[in-house]
Amino acid sequence: MILGIGFANPLLVGIIALTLLLVLVIFGVRVVFAAAVVGLLGLIELLGWSGAAGIVGTVPHSKSSTYALSVLPMFIFIGFLAFHAGMTGQLFTAARKWLGWLPGGLAVATVFATAGFAAVSGASTATSAVFARVAIPEMLRYGYDKKLAAGVVAAGGTLATLIPPSAIIVIYAIIVEESVGRLLLAGFLPGLVSALIYAAIIVFWAMLRPEQAPAVEPSTWKERFASLPGVSPVFLVVLIIITAIYGGWATPTEAGALGAAVVFVLALLRGAGLKTIKSSLMESAKLTAMIFALIWGVLIFVRFLGFSGVPEAFTAWVVGLDMPPMVIMICILLAYAILGMFMDAIGMLLLTLPVVYPAVIALGFDSIWFGIIVVKMAEVCLITPPIGLNCFVVNAVQPSISLPQVFRGIALFFIADVLTIIALLAFPEIVTILPDLLSN
């Protein structure tokens, strides 16, 4: 015991610990250290030093060495390889040939090219970075408005976290102990719906302001079909992951391994040298270590939370509120929107879910649905000020477009995102239909 409260009032210990955690995180202590140290202190208070240390010492290894988590390094590796395999150019070309004739066609093509890239990458900011280089110059050359061109690339990047393979969805699945496969599938349609709503709002805007998004000459059917072989690896990776989960012929990790192997071979065929492969691997290892540190750090804290009874108390309080569950849900989402303005998406989810998730489930919401909506919410924060990392990325790649211009360009897509979230709230089937098909 440190404070001398101990099990006389575990809830109080829990609340003190949560406050301490908040203070540490605000003061810039790395999330893994803050969560683990507060978890350790809380456990010492409740169980004494030897009990606490015994638990804490086993968590990193036992929680990291689970088969379900092994899908993460595979998905991360696919993403890094995909950058180096030069897939983005082909995706943009193909999308442009098929969709360029639409009002705002180049911007629409950018949306679907980012969605396609999302199918081999789970990283939002990185997707924005590559497309800022591939798609923005092309749009500007055709006289597109700078704000629109920048906005579509920053927003398009966020599709990466919904469309499988998505690292953040896997992390949600692990934290709430849901099926990784079902959650990955669940992200597919909402990702597509997001892309369609982006596209619709671009078409609408381009018809309103044709001078901001001038038309480009349509391509012939021959040109269109000629553009397909270049993007076939993307379809192959999607096919592998989706059919593996549906058909059960491979676990998500094995499907990820096969997908990575496909992109790996492709990268070699495109002339990637040892240096490229090594740097993709080193970056994958770095990101894997970072994510795993977060996971075990937060899980130490979660072990303590379980003893403290805070999640149960919070759930009881939320369920006891005299409000319709949907109103509570909207409040929770708004809280996430605010939190997401200041915090990284993965850190935010890991820190909040242990307390918020049981309450959401007790209110009668579907766990898979909540996962997707919360991930979408976290992504919206990647394009909103003040942090809005995707916007900074676009500005960094294309310095001729100023940061305020990028943020103004985002406005249209922010509206689109709000529409998407409303659609997901009103029609939860968009999320649940694919995973439900799996269970039948």
Added chain:
Amino acid sequence: MIKSQENAGCLGAADRLLAPVEDAANLLAACAIFLLMVLGVAQIVSRTVFNAPIEGYIDLVELSMAGMAFLGAAYCQRIGAHIRMELLVGRLHGRGLWAAEIFGTVVGLVIIGVLIWYGGEHFWRSYTLGDSTIDAELPVWPSKLLVPVAFSIWFLRLSVQLLGSMRMFLDPQRDPVGVIFVKGAAEQAEDEMHDAMGGDIAEDKAPQSGDGK
């Protein structure tokens, strides 16, 4: 003055000595990721084509997870990749910044120190008891040993950063040695960009891309 430069020299040497160790550990983790890919493909082929799944595949994957999870941690620390909220720290300068860095690093040292000790105990128990996996009966201790080993490198890196921050706290005018620079969103974006484009095959070299050129 001369003394402080000497200190910087020692710290710089420690920094340079530690870096290759961290790189090597991260490279090991990277190799484990690559092997996981190979193993996954081999498992699919062996199971579907030859109807003979690799024995102990899941045990093997689970034991190797420790390598991927922990070996890159110190490398991550050196380049400042472990996430934190930079809203406040990003606005600090001079002594305030270094005080925050010292505080954050000390918290890290405490928890990593505890984990080295008790992670080591966890390993030792498993080693003396001869713990093995249920399915393939592989020994568990090598995997558990990775926790104290990887965390010891991490601990050393944190120590270098602590000394570096303390040195800067004493005199913020010095040239920084062995510390991470706090990055604003803009510089982070810059990094993302380099990460995304650092490869040796540029977009434009790929055939068929750059339509309309």
